[in-house]
């Protein structure tokens with residue numbers, strides 16, 4: 001496997017007595033969409049600022065595109081596009097004029113500028129609006145233009161801080177689809193910070209759960225629920241036509257299934273807790289044994305449950 005394009009090692013930032021980021025270790029591979037998910041004040045922005053060399057770590061290192069962000073911030077900024085949570089524009093200028101201005105600031109050669117601007121406006125879907133002043137832009141349009149600002153310098157990595165804040169649901173869906181396409185088609189690496197679990201869930205390959213400066217867990221959604229809920233990440237409930245007799249010989253058999261960690265029987269309901277999805281096998285087994293089933297329900301722990309368990313007390 002190639003070296004990770006983002007490598008955070010023991011990254012720590014202390015503000016007075018507050019540890020905003022506490023010994024963060026995280027690797028992100030080229031082309032991945034990684035979601036940094038955490039409640040307000042978790043340390044997401046501070047982490048991003050250290051990755052861009054905009055604030056120095058108290059300890060540890062942030063290596064991005066092969067460069068140490070603290071000692072080589074200029075080289076990192078050449079490769080990384082950053083969209084802060086509050087993108088600002090010159091409202092008396094049009095979308096295109098704003099974009100050309102940012103392109104020049106980022107050193108895009110003058111002869112390439114018109115084509116590049118037209119190209120990124122097309123990607124973000126603002127070609128028809130390019131001559132409108134940004135004062136009249138909706139929040140969703142501003143986010144798209146913010147993304148165009150980031151893309152005009154042909155970055156290898158884009159970092160988006162709370163990119164979906166304040167956009168309506170349809171706008172969010174479109175914006176996230178845009179990010180996903182960009183990453184898939186151009187191999188762009190995306191780090192996205194958010195406290196909206198549903199937005200992160202829609203688009204990210206992997207997620208890191210960040211609370212009070214610490215990364216509690218990382219992985220894809222299934223891996224995360226397995227890490228955070230262990231043996232109890234799947235629950236299957238089965239309803240029978242009649243009450244389950246006690247003792248029930250089938251219970252003894254089910255207790256030998258390695259995936260099942262817990263069995264609960266109440267009247268005509270059976271509930272199993274297991275480390276993997278066993279619903280299909282369980283139903284087949286019960287039908288084979290002559291049980292009459294009137295209902296089946298499978299619950300898998302997802303980000304909602306992770307959120308409730310880890311974030312609610314912080315918000």
Ligand SMILES: Nc1ncnc2c1ncn2[C@@H]1O[C@H](COP(=O)(O)OP(=O)(O)OP(=O)(O)O)[C@@H](O)[C@H]1O
Nearest residue numbers: 015018019020038039040041042043044045046047
């Ligand atoms: N410049 C600063 N000086 C002192 N404390 C700071 C500074 N910047 C951030 N902090 C503190 O560090 C902690 C992490 O803040 P940070 O802004 O990184 O969190 P966040 O996850 O980005 O939250 P939000 O979603 O609210 O932006 C908070 O307790 C914050 O008060």
